[in-house]
Amino acid sequence: MTLTVAQIDRETDQLVGEWLPISEVAKRLGLTIGRAKQLLKDKKLVGARRNGGGGPQVPARFLGPDDVLKGLPGTLTVLADAGFDEVESIRWLFTPDESLPGAPIDAISAGRHTEVKRRAQALGF
Numbered sequence: 001m002t003l004t005v006a007q008i009d010r011e012t013d014q015l016v017g018e019w020l021p022i023s024e025v026a027k028r029l030g031l032t033i034g035r036a037k038q039l040l041k042d043k044k045l046v047g048a049r050r051n052g053g054g055g056p057q058v059p060a061r062f063l064g065p066d067d068v069l070k071g072l073p074g075t076l077t078v079l080a081d082a083g084f085d086e087v088e089s090i091r092w093l094f095t096p097d098e099s100l101p102g103a104p105i106d107a108i109s110a111g112r113h114t115e116v117k118r119r120a121q122a123l124g125f
Helices: 010-016 022-029 033-041 072-081 086-094 104-109 113-123
Strands: 019-021 048-050 053-059
Touching (some): 019 022, 022 033, 022 053, 048 086, 053 086, 072 086, 072 104, 072 113, 086 104, 104 113
Antiparallel strands (some): 019 053
């Protein structure tokens, strides 16, 4: 199975801010590059191509000090089940939501991933 990664649009690129190449993801998580790519294949992380090419890059905020943010893989699964592709998932996670407050990624970072997953589940209906 080959890894396919969508091209990110300018608006989403700007929402995210800091991106990490897969080699940096591997380094931060103490993994081989192959294992870091497997996280993308397994949808535990999502990434996108930026600036017309190159390998996949992952939003830096998806990583905690030594692992993928707790609750993020489950949220990504719920978004995929609701029909969101990788770029749409990234955009949704980084778009401010007044009712949270802040963006869903802020709530996940603060440990409120269950609340974010409930909101993501509602998108599928």
